[in-house]
Amino acid sequence: MLKEKYKTEIADILSRYPTRRSAVLPLLYLAQKEEGYVSEPAMKEIAGILRLTTPQVYEVVTFYTMFQVKPIGTFHIQVCKSLMCALVGSDTLLAWLKARLGIGPGETTSDKLFTISTVECLASCGTGPMMQINDDYYESISEAKLDRILADIQRDGTSPLKSGPFMLPEPAGAQGKS
Amino acid sequence: MPKHEKILLKNMETHGYTGSLADYERTGGYTALRKVLDKISPAEVTEIVKKSGLRGRGGAGFPTGVKWSFIPKDHPGPKYLCCNADESEPGTFKDRQLIERDPHQMIEGMLIACYAIGAEAAYIYIRGEFVLGAQILERALAEARAAGYVGRKILGTDHSINIWVHRGAGAYICGEETALLESLEGKRGLPRVKPPFPATHGLYNKPTVINNVETLANLPHIINRGAEWFAAIGSPPKSSGTRIFCVSGHVARPGNYEVPMGITMRELIYEHAGGMRSEKPLKAIIPGGASAPFLTTEHLDVKLDFESVAQAGSMLGSGGVTVMEEGTSMVWAALRLMEFFYHESCGKCTPCREGSSWLVQTMRRIVDGRGRKSDLETLVQLCQNIAGRTVCAFGDAEVAPIMSTLKYWRSEYEELIQQAEAAGLIQLEPAAARH
Numbered sequence: 001m002l003k004e005k006y007k008t009e010i011a012d013i014l015s016r017y018p019t020r021r022s023a024v025l026p027l028l029y030l031a032q033k034e035e036g037y038v039s040e041p042a043m044k045e046i047a048g049i050l051r052l053t054t055p056q057v058y059e060v061v062t063f064y065t066m067f068q069v070k071p072i073g074t075f076h077i078q079v080c081k082s083l084m085c086a087l088v089g090s091d092t093l094l095a096w097l098k099a100r101l102g103i104g105p106g107e108t109t110s111d112k113l114f115t116i117s118t119v120e121c122l123a124s125c126g127t128g129p130m131m132q133i134n135d136d137y138y139e140s141i142s143e144a145k146l147d148r149i150l151a152d153i154q155r156d157g158t159s160p161l162k163s164g165p166f167m168l169p170e171p172a173g174a175q176g177k178s
Numbered sequence: 179m180p181k182h183e184k185i186l187l188k189n190m191e192t193h194g195y196t197g198s199l200a201d202y203e204r205t206g207g208y209t210a211l212r213k214v215l216d217k218i219s220p221a222e223v224t225e226i227v228k229k230s231g232l233r234g235r236g237g238a239g240f241p242t243g244v245k246w247s248f249i250p251k252d253h254p255g256p257k258y259l260c261c262n263a264d265e266s267e268p269g270t271f272k273d274r275q276l277i278e279r280d281p282h283q284m285i286e287g288m289l290i291a292c293y294a295i296g297a298e299a300a301y302i303y304i305r306g307e308f309v310l311g312a313q314i315l316e317r318a319l320a321e322a323r324a325a326g327y328v329g330r331k332i333l334g335t336d337h338s339i340n341i342w343v344h345r346g347a348g349a350y351i352c353g354e355e356t357a358l359l360e361s362l363e364g365k366r367g368l369p370r371v372k373p374p375f376p377a378t379h380g381l382y383n384k385p386t387v388i389n390n391v392e393t394l395a396n397l398p399h400i401i402n403r404g405a406e407w408f409a410a411i412g413s414p415p416k417s418s419g420t421r422i423f424c425v426s427g428h429v430a431r432p433g434n435y436e437v438p439m440g441i442t443m444r445e446l447i448y449e450h451a452g453g454m455r456s457e458k459p460l461k462a463i464i465p466g467g468a469s470a471p472f473l474t475t476e477h478l479d480v481k482l483d484f485e486s487v488a489q490a491g492s493m494l495g496s497g498g499v500t501v502m503e504e505g506t507s508m509v510w511a512a513l514r515l516m517e518f519f520y521h522e523s524c525g526k527c528t529p530c531r532e533g534s535s536w537l538v539q540t541m542r543r544i545v546d547g548r549g550r551k552s553d554l555e556t557l558v559q560l561c562q563n564i565a566g567r568t569v570c571a572f573g574d575a576e577v578a579p580i581m582s583t584l585k586y587w588r589s590e591y592e593e594l595i596q597q598a599e600a601a602g603l604i605q606l607e608p609a610a611a612r613h
Contacts, residue, residue, distance in 0.1 A: 016342045018256070018382055021364035025306075025347050050364070063366040063524075064347035066306045082268045083468070083514040084426045084500055120350065120518045121268040121468075122307050125498065126424060126432035135309040165278040165314065168271070168433040171191060 002045055006030050010049065020050045024060050028067055037068035065119065073108045073115035075153055078132045082121040085128035093129040094118070096146050113154070126168045136162035185411075185420050186395050187436045190279035197314070199321040202282035208327055210401035211289050215335050223294040227397070229405035231418030236262055236353070236390030237467065237496045238571075239484050248377035249295045249385045258386040259292050259300040260362065261394055264346050264353040266305055267467035268518055269498025272422040272434050273391035277304070277311040280395075281318035285341065287394030289327065290401060292339045295387050299340050303358050306347040315343050350522035354570050355388040357524065368526045369570035392422060392497075413440030417483030421497050425451040428458070428503040439494075440486075444478040447501055458503040462586075466495025468515050469575030471582035472508070492582070508587040509594060512579040513541040519576035527568040533560050534576055541580070549595035557584065 003010065013026045027049065031042035043057045050057075061067045068076075077097065081090050094116075098104050101114050108115040124130045127139035138149055138161060145161060152159030189195050189205050202208070214223055228243030249257060261284065265273040276284055288300050304312050319341055322328040330338045344362055346352050352361045356370035359381050380386020396419060400408045409418045417439040423446055426432050430452030437446065443463060447453065454460055463473045465482070471492040473480070480490045487494045502511060520534040537560055540553050561577035568574075584591060 016344075019363065022344075022362060024364035025345065025361070028347070029345065052364075059366055060364065064306070064349050066348035081514075082518050083511055084269050084498075086514050087427050087500070087502060087506065087511075119348075120521050121266060123265045123271045123274050123305070125269050125271050125426035125500070126434070127271075128426070132307060137310070163310070165197070165310070166271070166274050167190065167279055168275070169431055171193070 002027070002030055002034065002042065003049065005034070021052060021056075023050060024052070024057060025064070028057075028061060032067060035071075036074075037071050071112075073112050075114050075133055077114055077116045078119045078122070079105070079116065080120070080122045080124065080128065080130055080132075081118040082125075084121070084125035085130060088128040090129040093131065093141055093146070096143055100146070100150060127163075133162075139163050182420075182438050184436045185399050186276065186280075186283065186392065186422060187434065189283070190275070195280075197278075197280045197282065197318070199282060199318070199325060202280070202286075206402065207282055207398075208286055210398035211286050211293075211327065212333065213401055214290060214293055215333060215337060220294045220296060223290065223401070226405045227294070227400060230400045230408040231405075231415060232393065232396055232400060232408065233417070233484065234390055235392035235396075235421065235497065237267065237469070239494065242389065242393055245377070245389075246291070246295050246387055248375065249387060250378060253296075253385050256299065256382075256384050257295055257297045258381040258384055259288060259295060259297045260355075260358060260381060260386060260388045261288055261300065261302040262353060262355065262358060262388050262390045263302050263304040263308070263311070264358060265308075265391070265496075266350040266353050267469065267496040267498055268515070269424060269426055269464060269467045269500045270496040271424045271426075272497060274308060274311060275434050276391050276395050276422075277308070278314050281315050282322065283398065284391050284395045285315075285318060285322055285328070287397035288341060289332070289339055290397045291387065291389060291394060293337060295385075297387070298338050299342075301342050301344045301362060301381075303344050303346060303352070303362055305352075306345045308345075312343050312345055319343065349524070350518075351524040351570075351572065354572065357570070358388060359386065366524070368524050369572075371569055412438040413481060413483035413486075416485050417494075421482065421494070423450075423482065424496075424498045425501065426498070427501040428455050428460075428506075429453065429501050430455050437482075439483040440481045442479050442481055443473075443499070446482060446499065447478075451501075454501070454503055456503065458505055460501060461504045461506055462502040462508060462511070464492075464498070464500040464502075466493045467498035468518060469493070469571075469578055470495045470498075471578045472511075472586065473582075474586050507545075508583040508590050509541070510545055512583040513538070513545050515579040516541050516576070519572070523572065523576070527573065529564045529567045530573045530576065533564040533573075536560055537564075537576070537580065544591060544594050544598075547594065547598045547601065549591075549598045551595060551599070553595065554584070554588075554591055 013023045027046045031038050047054045047057045105118040130139040149159045224246045232242045233239045349367045351357045352367040354369045357367040361367040376386045412418050420436050421439050422434050422436045435450040477490050484494050520538040523530050523534045525531045565574045565577050
């Protein structure tokens with residue numbers, strides 16, 4: 001139950017808003033962090049905490065694309081397919097992923113490690129093709145870079161190739177870049 | 179390289195600048211806040227911002243000081259400021275850099291705005307995917323609280339201003355200011371019918387101002403250096419200041435370039451962004467994010483300011499400039515953007531919800547080589563029945579790619595349809611739509 005495990009977080013979240021209902025997105029994030037998706041019992045519990053009906057929570061969950069209502073792979077690969085990324089190779093990135101993981105958008109590998117989704121613009125238009133894996137951005141992806149990212153993630157659960165604080169063009173003196 | 183002074187990106191482009199509070203203070207950070215608190219009245223601050231000519235950098239370009247002045251002066255209850263950090267307009271990636279590289283600049287801007295409108299609480303509505311950005315903002319706010327800039331009785335005055343980060347969860351429409359408020363209230367992000375406007379009935383039905391990240395980041399500089407200084411930059415009187423243009427697509431050096439408004443597209447693309455990435459010449463430009471109509475090579479000498487781009491038949495919008503090279507199918511490009519709008523339509527208004535679905539189906543049919551002669555007329559009719567018939571500006575935005583590509587590259591559509599006819603793949607009219 002969220003209430004016991006995240007008691008202080010929930011109290012802190014509620015203190016930020018004059019109405020309880022405003023806490024629905026932050027609490028849904030807690031639920032998704034806990035289970036990997038937002039389960040029906042979690043929606044019911046959140047409704048209870050915020051004094052809402054369960055449908056009031058459900059309608060919010062289904063409006064926003066970042067909430068999952070079913071379990072997905074441990075690593076959620078979201079590839080931006082909007083025009084700006086498509087101009088510089090997002091379809092090719094999807095083909096590389098298919099060749100390596102054997103799955104396409106909307107599918108999960110049989111070991112439940114990876115799920116691929118295509119998504120709309122992630123505000124990374126100057127550094128396409130790009131993808132988000134769980135919380136992290138990976139940008140300007142080449143085939144060799146993709147191999148390293150996937151190997152790193154399978155081994156360590158993350159990769160040092162993820163993006164840091166964003167700046168483009170990269171600042172003068174940034175290591176190893178022209 | 180640049181002959182002009184940068185304002186917003188200056189600090190972060192300095193070697194070794196980390197965006198920490200110490201770094202920000204070392205470069206004069208928070209002096210603007212000290213300058214106004216109890217020394218310049220809120221009404222005067224609003225007047226300075228009005229005089230500076232600053233207009234909103236989120237897309238609509240509404241004069242910032244004027245927006246503030248709509249807040250009722252004698253309102254007894256709470257008022258709110260919301261920072262719109264829901265950067266989701268395809269082609270735009272400037273706010274992300276302002277947030278992640280120099281968070282205190284926008285926080286100081288928020289404090290000045292709160293002081294001017296009399297708000298004691300502010301929310302930064304940041305798109306959910308910016309997990310790193312949200313962490314950086316939380317860290318910066320913790321620093322600012324510890325230093326007494328944010329919280330109860332800031333800097334020993336009687337003013338209390340609290341700022342919180344609120345993460346969205348993946349919905350383009352929440353960048354529309356009233357949808358943002360709905361979302362912040364814990365509901366589906368459906369735009370509200372206006373009037374009443376947020377200035378009187380905003381967040382929790384209280385007077386509220388919503389400003390974009392880049393707009394807010396300009397404020398400390400305007401306070402420190404004066405309205406006249408700012409008003410003289412760029413293309414006054416209607417387009418003062420710099421803009422951070424986000425250049426993407428087929429250019430040699432994509433990136434964020436801060437330049438005075440009024441430089442031409444040619445200068446931005448060929449001098450700042452390094453020109454085209456290959457031998458292929460330029461074919462099309464989207465000057466202000468996905469919602470802005472396409473322009474052609476004939477528009478390269480159009481000045482990048484609000485009025486000039488509008489006169490050329492497009493809009494400066496969010497500053498996202500996307501460049502496409504010869505060989506790019508304009509029908510395909512318009513379809514990609516249409517798919518975006520179809521995915522992001524919130525579903526509130528019938529013309530947009532149903533129309534976007536029809537538009538995507540019709541466009542897909544044409545691109546897939548199954549187009550029919552009547553499709554072009556269908557597209558135009560659909561577009562005309564969406565634009566101007568919805569609660570928010572999304573309806574006008576979603577028809578821009580199709581209408582503008584039809585205007586300049588109609589032959590590409592016709593060619594695809596003729597090929598489909600020649601291949602004998604024309605199917606009978608379907609008995610019913612896909613649903």
